[in-house]
Amino acid sequence: MDVSIVKEGAKTLVKLAGRVDTTNAEKFQTDIAPLMADAAPDIDIDCSNMEYTSSQGLRLFLMLQKSVSSKGGSMVLRNMKQQVKEVFEITGFSNIITII
């Protein structure tokens, strides 16, 4: 799992690559912690190189979404691969997380 975070004006650009699974979920949580600490973030996440997420990963996306929403920001997940997108759809996460 690689997470790169770039600030571009008011927006935060994030690139995710690899897998989120049991073995690295904690690291993923640490990696995205700065995003949750941000005051009024608009987060744009590029998921084109993301291979897989487990339910633990979903939980972290959910927490990030809640954090962003509570601060009046917005979060977008882009270019998600089909097999990853399916996980979001099955669990209904696509209902509350913007995936384009």
Added chain:
Amino acid sequence: MENGIQMKRHDQSFSARLSLNILLLTSILFLAAIVVAAISSHKLIADEATRSAQALLGGAVSDIEKTLSGVEATVNGTAWMVAEHLDDPEYMYRITDNIVKSNPDIVGSAVAFAESYYPGRYFFSPYSFLNEDGELHSKQLGTEQNNYFQLEWYEVPAESGEACWSEPYFDEGGAQILMSTYSLPLKDESGKVYAVMTADIPISWISEILSNIKPYKSSAVSLVSRNGLFVSIGPLEEYAGKNLYSLVDKSGSSSGIRELADAIMSGESGVRRFSQGAKISFAVFGPLSNGWHAYMTCDYKEVLARTSEMHMVLILIGLLGLLVLFVVSYLTIRHLTRPLAEISSSALSIAQGNFNTCLPELRYDDEISKLRDSFEVMQKSLTDYISDLKATTAANERFESELNIANAIQMAMLPRNFPHNEMVDLHATLLPAREVGGDLYDFIIKDNILYFTVGDVSGKGVPASMFMAITRSAIRFILGLGLPLDEVVYKVNDAFCDGNDTGMFVTLFLGSINLETGEFRYCNAGHNPIVVNGAFLPAVPNLAVGIMPGFKYKEQITRLEKGAELVIYTDGVTEAERSDNSQYGEERLLRWAAAHIGHGSACDTCNTLVDDVHAFTDGNNQNDDITVMTIKIK
């Protein structure tokens, strides 16, 4: 470990090996010293022997010369009496008597007059001599048979006019012994020799003098005359009177003897080596004033015998020294290394688990003491480490036993009384990835309606298991209220969202089948699509429980025919991974369904799916809880 011990090459103690090494080195040095000493002492002793032989020979020569010159002086000092009494021929006997009497070395003396010096007396040679009994006799020496004019002792000085010593000869006319004669020519005013005055000495006393010079048992002193005849030849009496060169001829192939004989006869003094077979000898030689030559032979073997003795003593002392050195060094090293053995035995004791073993106290602050201190530090670290490890292990064991209890409690929450009746056949299995997990299943039949649910709490382990327990209890309670399924999930969701700050959520499939009519109601709260008769059942995804309070879940309705077969599972099945991270996946699930649905009991179907997943993961660690529920409608 046994092999390691067998591989050690020597069963020798450190001190023995070190001592042997020291001994070896010392022996080499000692041998080298012996060899050097032997070579230099050989040369020294040989030189010394040569010098001492020369000195001895010189002493003997001077003894002999003293005697010879005494004889010469006696004759020379009496010559005037002859000239004084020429008119009284008979007086000559008194002169010769006096000569013999006045010098104990002289055994005979004559005054031999020239032919017919006294008219009518062709031969006239008064002669006094000591016979074999030592009595003094006189006689006239010259006769037709004993023509002294032709004898060497007369002829040589008479012709040369010089005094001289004769070659050794056997005196048949007088004393009947081997003798040499000193001859002094007497001359008249015109210088003409009118008589030769003589004194005889026996060769035997010279031999006596010479035989007393014996630096070595085998050494021999010989005397040869001017012409090379042996005057005295030490022990080789049979050569007396023979020529020096006869010895050379007899010696055959021996080397250096002819050169030695030449050197002796040249009248020089010096030293020469020569050999006779294996025997190597040297000879010192020098001339006498009367033209004779003396030489002494010494056998090197005998000369050097003393050095051999000396070397034997040296070697014995050395061996004794080496033995003492070995014993002392062995004892010293053993004493010095004893602490090592003690530390070693303590270390072994520690290694066997006796951490309280005391290390020996050492007297000296040296390397061994440092080793001991290091061991002590290691012992303390080990003790601490082991004690920590024990505490940790105990804690782990406690934790593990608690987890085992938790596992038992969790499993007890899952119903085991699977219905196998004429209306429905249901089976379920749950394999947690750890001791406790976040998956759940439940079922209940009420008024011929089968309610069932399969859920998956995000994550796994203890946190997930707690939510699993909450969820399972909430569903049971709310189902009891007799609400529609979407209402049930709605209320469960609300209950779940209340106080959930951690973002935990549950995907849930809740269904109810009217076993009489086949009406199938279901609500999928973000769960994996279930398989009905080998195909995925279309479902509104809704949203996993615990994410958004107040979310409106939708219930769906369909109808199941008799013989319909349902497979409800968690993502532990589809996301089961092989070591290459490839997942079991939905396609494989459908292939499995095509092969196995419709055959065997619900239990069999359930087991084949679990087996298929395990066959796929091929021993790779299970990374999520796996739950499978199979339902057959009859």
